[in-house]
Amino acid sequence: MTLERNVLLAFLAAAALLPALVTDQYLLHLGVVALFYAILATSLNLVVGYVGEFSLGHTAFLGAGAYTAALLSTHLGLPMWATIPLAGLISAVFGFGIGAITLRLQGPYFVIVTLSFAEVLRIVANNWIAVTNGPMGLAGIDQFGITNKGTFFYIVLGLTAVALYLAFRFVHSNAGRAAVAVRENRYVAQSIGVDPFGTAMQAFVLGAFLAGLAGGFYAHYISFVGPEVFRFPFMVTMIIMVLLGGKGTLLGPIAGAVIVTLLEEYLREMQELRLTLFGLIVMAVVLFLPNGLMGFIAQRREQQGTKPAPRAATKERTV
Amino acid sequence: MDLDLFLQFLTNGVVMGVFYALSALGLTLIFGLMRVVNFAHGEFYMLGGVTGWFVTSYLGLDFFSGLALVAVAMAAFGWLVDRFLIERVRGQGEEPGILLTIGLSIFLVNATLLVVGPAPMKVAGAVSEGPLFFGPIAVTKLRLVAVGVGIALIAGAHLIIRRTRLGAAMRATFQDPMAASLAGIRTGNVYAATFALGCTLAALSGMLLGSIYSAQASVGGLISLKSFVVVILGGMGSFAGAIAGGLLLGVAEAFWGGYVATGMVDVVGFVLVILILLFRPQGLFSIRAERA
Numbered sequence: 121m122t123l124e125r126n127v128l129l130a131f132l133a134a135a136a137l138l139p140a141l142v143t144d145q146y147l148l149h150l151g152v153v154a155l156f157y158a159i160l161a162t163s164l165n166l167v168v169g170y171v172g173e174f175s176l177g178h179t180a181f182l183g184a185g186a187y188t189a190a191l192l193s194t195h196l197g198l199p200m201w202a203t204i205p206l207a208g209l210i211s212a213v214f215g216f217g218i219g220a221i222t223l224r225l226q227g228p229y230f231v232i233v234t235l236s237f238a239e240v241l242r243i244v245a246n247n248w249i250a251v252t253n254g255p256m257g258l259a260g261i262d263q264f265g266i267t268n269k270g271t272f273f274y275i276v277l278g279l280t281a282v283a284l285y286l287a288f289r290f291v292h293s294n295a296g297r298a299a300v301a302v303r304e305n306r307y308v309a310q311s312i313g314v315d316p317f318g319t320a321m322q323a324f325v326l327g328a329f330l331a332g333l334a335g336g337f338y339a340h341y342i343s344f345v346g347p348e349v350f351r352f353p354f355m356v357t358m359i360i361m362v363l364l365g366g367k368g369t370l371l372g373p374i375a376g377a378v379i380v381t382l383l384e385e386y387l388r389e390m391q392e393l394r395l396t397l398f399g400l401i402v403m404a405v406v407l408f409l410p411n412g413l414m415g416f417i418a419q420r421r422e423q424q425g426t427k428p429a430p431r432a433a434t435k436e437r438t439v
Numbered sequence: 440m441d442l443d444l445f446l447q448f449l450t451n452g453v454v455m456g457v458f459y460a461l462s463a464l465g466l467t468l469i470f471g472l473m474r475v476v477n478f479a480h481g482e483f484y485m486l487g488g489v490t491g492w493f494v495t496s497y498l499g500l501d502f503f504s505g506l507a508l509v510a511v512a513m514a515a516f517g518w519l520v521d522r523f524l525i526e527r528v529r530g531q532g533e534e535p536g537i538l539l540t541i542g543l544s545i546f547l548v549n550a551t552l553l554v555v556g557p558a559p560m561k562v563a564g565a566v567s568e569g570p571l572f573f574g575p576i577a578v579t580k581l582r583l584v585a586v587g588v589g590i591a592l593i594a595g596a597h598l599i600i601r602r603t604r605l606g607a608a609m610r611a612t613f614q615d616p617m618a619a620s621l622a623g624i625r626t627g628n629v630y631a632a633t634f635a636l637g638c639t640l641a642a643l644s645g646m647l648l649g650s651i652y653s654a655q656a657s658v659g660g661l662i663s664l665k666s667f668v669v670v671i672l673g674g675m676g677s678f679a680g681a682i683a684g685g686l687l688l689g690v691a692e693a694f695w696g697g698y699v700a701t702g703m704v705d706v707v708g709f710v711l712v713i714l715i716l717l718f719r720p721q722g723l724f725s726i727r728a729e730r731a
Contacts, residue, residue, distance in 0.1 A: 125696040174533070221717065225720070227472065227533055227672070228474070228531075228533050229716060231476055231533070231537060231672060231714065232667050233712065233713060233716055234667075235667075236664075236668075236709035237709075238712055239664065239705070239706075239709050240706055240709045240713075243703055243709075244703075244706070247700070247703050259701070307606065352660055356545065359538065359541070363538060374673045392552045392553045393549075393553060395548070396549040396550050397547055398542075398545055398549075399543065399545035399547070399549065399550075400542070400546055401540045402539075402541060402542030403524065403539055403540075403542035403543060403546070405538075406527075406528065406535050406538045406539045407524075407539070407544065410535065419593075
């Protein structure tokens with residue numbers, strides 16, 4: 121727990137130094153994207169890693185947040201410090217509504233219904249032209265004259281810090297431990313008085329809130345929101361990040377977000393080949409690295425931890 | 440309400456429903472019985488259309504021998520997918536299966552795009568396009584033949600499951616894998632055969648619809664989702680349910696498209712699935728009293 125906290129703080133501190141060291145706008149853009157995905161992956165991880173149910177509808181909250189920020193900014197002219205938190209709150213409301221229905225379900229049913237909600241929202245966004253401007257999307261969202269990527273980088277870094285703080289506090293709270301107990305064994309958890317629905321709901325709403333914050337930031341950063349924020353590719357990217365990094369750890373999704381962002385950028389020129397390779401990578405991760413990078417590292421550390429012990433014992437005997 | 444128009448919508452809905460049913464029948468085997476949440480199902484459907492286009496236009500086969508060749512090729516493909524990928528995550532819950540099939544679907548779509556490109560491909564049909572009139576209803580000959588083939592395939596799948604030794608082995612394996620393997624059934628082969636059958640049904644549905652409309656590399660995602668919708672509507676693993684669910688979805692979409700709004704047709708299935716899980720979570724025709 122202390123190690124986890126220190127690594128997270130070190131990550132944030134190192135990230136805070138980045139704009140001072142790097143002035144290249146392109147590299148800063150990559151940093152912004154990586155942190156944006158780190159927030160999303162952290163929020164998805166709360167559901168996938170700690171509740172243990174596989175949500176494929178997380179784009180619903182990203183999209184709800186993005187549209188909220190876009191509409192508040194273009195219609196009411198609210199500034200960014202108001203739209204992004206409001207985007208999070210509206211997403212949390214969506215999370216509460218969708219969670220109230222979907223969290224009664226488990227396994228494949230949960231997967232399909234969460235996905236259905238995201239698809240319904242996408243189709244509504246695509247067709248409710250009076251509000252969402254349909255497939256054309258909402259363009260020209262106010263950026264308040266910020267042209268330097270470094271400023272955006274600090275904004276998204278602040279949001280990442282908030283997301284990691286909330287996730288850390290949740291995971292190490294009673295509710296977080298209860299969620300893990302439900303994940304490991306639902307019936308045992310219930311028998312000692314844990315309410316599975318209630319704890320899952322807390323994680324789900326928190327996840328929705330964080331995804332909404334990320335969505336709100338996305339709206340201002342890209343300055344455009346269209347129905348594609350609800351689409352499956354976003355979802356796939358998030359899942360790959362969580363799983364590659366290691367679900368159920370706080371560091372894993374961040375590592376996954378950074379690796380996948382860089383990999384996507386590196387392979388950008390080869391559009392279809394890139395995605396073909398992505399498919400293969402996903403399959404390879406599932407087959408050979410089922411607990412992600414963090415699971416792999418933890419396993420190695422355990423192995424290294426056990427190896428020196430007998431050696432020490434033999435030394436003692438020889439003395 | 441205009442009765443002629445109503446009947447025409449109903450017919451269009453039933454035509455689409457047969458193909459939804461055929462594709463969903465494949466998924467009810469893979470998802471309902473084997474418990475693999477198969478997100479690559481739409482890609483099997485897509486591959487059926489694309490290979491159908493390849494064998495009819497490039498190899499110059501006629502429609503029916505092309506159909507047979509596609510069936511054999513896709514069955515072999517499904518067998519290999521199960522043996523090399525799905526088998527490794529069997530019995531580990533649904534999550535690794537979801538990821539594995541998502542990875543497989545991304546791979547198949549983009550590999551297909553690399554090879555044949557994004558343009559729609561027309562599968563050469565069995566008969567000409569000319570329309571037939573039944574009273575006020577117009578149906579093209581091509582659709583009628585495709586629906587006929589679809590129904591024949593559904594009946595064939597039913598016979599395989601109910602009347603053959605393989606079918607008996609399947610039913611035994613999904614009731615109790617341990618007891619089945621103790622009785623001498625090679626459950627590994629049964630799983631692979633079930634997956635292959637599911638894959639083939641999806642692919643043939645794709646080829647039949649490819650002859651009416653056209654096959655396209657990027658169509659799979661929506662088909663996967665609709666097949667899931669149909670399977671949940673009908674009840675997991677239920678043969679009759681997949682057919683009824685497919686027809687229901689086809690007709691509901693046709694009426695929604697005809698009377699309400701064409702833009703939002705795809706929303707029908709998702710709303711149906713949310714409603715059914717709220718009010719009748721075991722599906723319309725579940726074979727066991729299983730709840731979500």
